[in-house]
Amino acid sequence: MSDILIIDDEKDIVETIEYNLKKEGFSVHKSFDGINGLRLIKEINPDLVVLDLMLPGMSGIEVCKAAKKNDKTSKIPIIMLTAKKQEVDKIVGLEVGADDYIVKPFSMKELIARIKAILRRYISIPKGEKAKSMIVFSDVKIDLDQHEVAVKGKPVELSAKEFKLLEFLATNKNKVFSRERLLDDVWGIQAEVETRTVDVHVKRLREKLGRSGDHIQTIRGFGYKFKD
Numbered sequence: 001m002s003d004i005l006i007i008d009d010e011k012d013i014v015e016t017i018e019y020n021l022k023k024e025g026f027s028v029h030k031s032f033d034g035i036n037g038l039r040l041i042k043e044i045n046p047d048l049v050v051l052d053l054m055l056p057g058m059s060g061i062e063v064c065k066a067a068k069k070n071d072k073t074s075k076i077p078i079i080m081l082t083a084k085k086q087e088v089d090k091i092v093g094l095e096v097g098a099d100d101y102i103v104k105p106f107s108m109k110e111l112i113a114r115i116k117a118i119l120r121r122y123i124s125i126p127k128g129e130k131a132k133s134m135i136v137f138s139d140v141k142i143d144l145d146q147h148e149v150a151v152k153g154k155p156v157e158l159s160a161k162e163f164k165l166l167e168f169l170a171t172n173k174n175k176v177f178s179r180e181r182l183l184d185d186v187w188g189i190q191a192e193v194e195t196r197t198v199d200v201h202v203k204r205l206r207e208k209l210g211r212s213g214d215h216i217q218t219i220r221g222f223g224y225k226f227k228d
Helices: 011-023 034-044 060-069 087-095 108-123 160-170 179-187 196-215
Strands: 003-007 027-031 048-052 078-082 100-103 134-137 140-143 148-151 154-156 176-178 216-219 223-226
Touching: 003 011, 003 034, 011 027, 011 108, 027 034, 034 048, 034 060, 048 060, 048 108, 060 078, 078 108, 087 196, 100 108, 134 160, 140 160, 148 196, 160 179, 160 196, 160 223, 176 179, 179 196, 179 223, 196 216, 196 223
Parallel strands: 003 027, 003 048, 048 078, 078 100
Antiparallel strands: 134 140, 140 148, 148 154, 176 223, 216 223
């Protein structure tokens, strides 16, 4: 049974989500403000957080940033749930580490489907398969089990999304991916937001990997590939 934490100040929405998640067999925790919500993230260490953007006490963006900066909670997937429709809000939410973004009003079936899809990516292990635990290229080592990256033997701090992007590209060497495809496969969303967020993450990755960042190549007018 997966633990889901809902952080939203609209009690009727929280109760509706809670009711439907419990019907699906999830264990549900809830908070109605950002400060208490962040405290629960640290205490409960849930499998996934449904987080409203506009919260009293502490905004959803601040909660997301704080959770992603904490080593113990940085890998917890977060779905942003908000009434805001502006493109910039979606980009900001994704760039601070949110895994998905849903605008109110929303379909409960869609929310549950996205929750299940994200949980499959994070905690599901295919039966009879053992994932390759280490990827090595140039002077970079990627430990897939520990979610750690080292350059020339020195640890490099990557956000959860930066790590997932690097892992995806490095395990699909010499294949070209569009920005829309990367949003779909790495972020787990349809390309409804400006694809600039992919460019921002690639730029940060290259900077953190130093000269080895050149392995991530830009395919002009299309997207990116990892050149072996």
